[in-house]
Amino acid sequence: MKEFGHFIGGDQVQGTSGRFGDVFNPATGEVQAKVAFASRAEVRKAVEAALKALPGWAATNPQRRARVMFNFKALVEKNMDQLAHLLSSEHGKVLADSRGDVQRGIEVIEFACGIPHLMKGEYTEGAGPGIDIYSMRQPLGVVAGITPFNFPAMIPMWMFGVAIACGNTFVCKPSEKDPSVPMRLAELMMEAGAPAGVLNVVNGDKEAVDAILEDPDIQAVSFVGSSAVAEYVYSRGTAHGKRVQAMGGAKNHAIIMPDADLDQVTNELIGAGYGSAGERCMAISVAVPVTDKLADALVERLKPRVESLKVSTPTDPEAAYGPMVTAAHRQKVLDYIDLGVKEGAELVVDGRGFKMQGYENGFYLGGSLFDRVTPEMKTYQDEIFGPVLQIARADDFDEAIALPSTHQYGNGVAIFTRDGDAAREFASKVKVGMVGVNIPIPVPLAYHTFGGWKRSAFADVNVHGPEGVRFYTRIKTVTQRWPKGGVREHPDFVIPTMK
Ligand code: NAD
Numbered sequence: 001m002k003e004f005g006h007f008i009g010g011d012q013v014q015g016t017s018g019r020f021g022d023v024f025n026p027a028t029g030e031v032q033a034k035v036a037f038a039s040r041a042e043v044r045k046a047v048e049a050a051l052k053a054l055p056g057w058a059a060t061n062p063q064r065r066a067r068v069m070f071n072f073k074a075l076v077e078k079n080m081d082q083l084a085h086l087l088s089s090e091h092g093k094v095l096a097d098s099r100g101d102v103q104r105g106i107e108v109i110e111f112a113c114g115i116p117h118l119m120k121g122e123y124t125e126g127a128g129p130g131i132d133i134y135s136m137r138q139p140l141g142v143v144a145g146i147t148p149f150n151f152p153a154m155i156p157m158w159m160f161g162v163a164i165a166c167g168n169t170f171v172c173k174p175s176e177k178d179p180s181v182p183m184r185l186a187e188l189m190m191e192a193g194a195p196a197g198v199l200n201v202v203n204g205d206k207e208a209v210d211a212i213l214e215d216p217d218i219q220a221v222s223f224v225g226s227s228a229v230a231e232y233v234y235s236r237g238t239a240h241g242k243r244v245q246a247m248g249g250a251k252n253h254a255i256i257m258p259d260a261d262l263d264q265v266t267n268e269l270i271g272a273g274y275g276s277a278g279e280r281c282m283a284i285s286v287a288v289p290v291t292d293k294l295a296d297a298l299v300e301r302l303k304p305r306v307e308s309l310k311v312s313t314p315t316d317p318e319a320a321y322g323p324m325v326t327a328a329h330r331q332k333v334l335d336y337i338d339l340g341v342k343e344g345a346e347l348v349v350d351g352r353g354f355k356m357q358g359y360e361n362g363f364y365l366g367g368s369l370f371d372r373v374t375p376e377m378k379t380y381q382d383e384i385f386g387p388v389l390q391i392a393r394a395d396d397f398d399e400a401i402a403l404p405s406t407h408q409y410g411n412g413v414a415i416f417t418r419d420g421d422a423a424r425e426f427a428s429k430v431k432v433g434m435v436g437v438n439i440p441i442p443v444p445l446a447y448h449t450f451g452g453w454k455r456s457a458f459a460d461v462n463v464h465g466p467e468g469v470r471f472y473t474r475i476k477t478v479t480q481r482w483p484k485g486g487v488r489e490h491p492d493f494v495i496p497t498m499k
Helices: 041-061 064-079 080-091 093-113 155-163 180-191 206-214 229-237 262-278 292-307 327-343 395-407 422-427 464-469
Strands: 002-004 007-009 012-013 021-026 030-036 124-128 132-137 140-147 169-173 199-202 218-224 242-247 253-257 284-289 348-349 370-372 388-393 413-418 432-439 473-481
Touching: 002 021, 002 124, 007 041, 007 180, 012 093, 021 080, 021 242, 041 064, 041 140, 041 169, 041 206, 064 080, 064 093, 064 155, 064 180, 080 093, 080 180, 093 155, 140 155, 140 206, 155 169, 155 180, 155 218, 155 464, 180 199, 206 218, 206 229, 206 292, 218 229, 229 242, 253 262, 253 395, 262 284, 262 292, 262 413, 284 292, 284 395, 292 348, 292 370, 292 388, 327 348, 395 422, 413 422, 422 432
Parallel strands: 002 030, 140 169, 140 218, 169 199, 218 242, 253 284, 253 413, 284 388, 370 388, 413 432
Antiparallel strands: 007 012, 007 199, 021 030, 124 132, 132 473, 348 370
């Protein structure tokens, strides 16, 4: 059976801890590989490899670093098919969606190719007599990223793409559920010309994460995953003096105003609610139709569409979505559906009984649709992260905007309307980090920044875009004088001012 070790100092190395996890093929339910769980000592080896590579890489001029990123982008594009197949075989998302996962990562690399421009500092000539001031952005040093299972290509690239372009060296701890793609990306970075040790991958679980959070030589940690772990990573990492950005879970609402085009809305909800089996942090999980009349009409349209969703293997080009990532995650979603029924929500479509013919042991789950979900229900408050769309009815605009605004999560939200004024007011007032206007999944492009509010992000600085460059660099400001005439005669005891 295939065994994943780690990627340290430019080489694949075997795990030595004696601890392993299973990597499943979600389509069949079989264990297809073992992944080594790094010990503290193995994490330290990766940090040492990154430390060794740091002086050379940080001193490499930005244009040369950008050239490595250009090469890397071309190599990822060349290997797109292989990466997409690896991704689907471990995650379960359909191939076209895996390509999208890789492509969104490539777009961050394209942004990182502009690093010579992005890292430019500021300059003031003549700030005082013979005095100029300039600032520079410098890399932090060795930085680390801890990533979730659901975007094993895009999210590592969100992090190491920007961090490495800025002159840092990197230790990545990917999800233990789908390690293939991050391992392959590390190989491609070496092929692109990054020196050994610039990008290292350690596989593992909490032990590896704790080793990262406590290592004195790691300057900053980026994390993406569930909120409980994000909060833990933020508090433990900052307690150890690190800069931390930790993105968490979500419950993304779509507000549907009575003037919206219901056919368009139905299509958007089906795609954004059930794509990737709902295992997306920007999936729409709650639809909020405004008025009962609109809600009735929406349910009537959604019901047959959810019932006829084609759930199939990741390689079936006709599939809407594939299996869930693991049996345990599938069970968690099933438990939430049971709970929703107990809590009194109306289960309009029940996907629990779905069996995939010929793949009975795969982690498949049919689409479910709940109506009359209310804010006090646990199934409304929690993130379900599966192919389950909930409808929470609202009487008016104010009630609709209050739902996402008061929810514990605040990652993404959307409004569907033809009324520009309502959309503008919504975008301005809603307490959520990323807003879509007639756009169901408002994931900003790489040159903007990504990040939620409230329990969706424990971070002061967002991911990628200019915020990503700020996160992975620190500013130094130099005030310099080149006096024309010799040395001052007397010391100046007063704070210098421009009076
Ligand atoms: P997860 O929190 O289980 O795991 C994320 C990472 O943390 C993995 O590398 C894992 O090994 C590690 N980890 C897990 N438990 C840990 C613990 N107790 N201590 C230390 N480390 C631990 O998340 P997941 O199931 O892989 O991913 C799905 C979650 O990620 C969802 O909640 C989803 O909303 C969220 N997510 C958020 C964003 C965002 O940008 N906000 C993007 C994608 C996914």
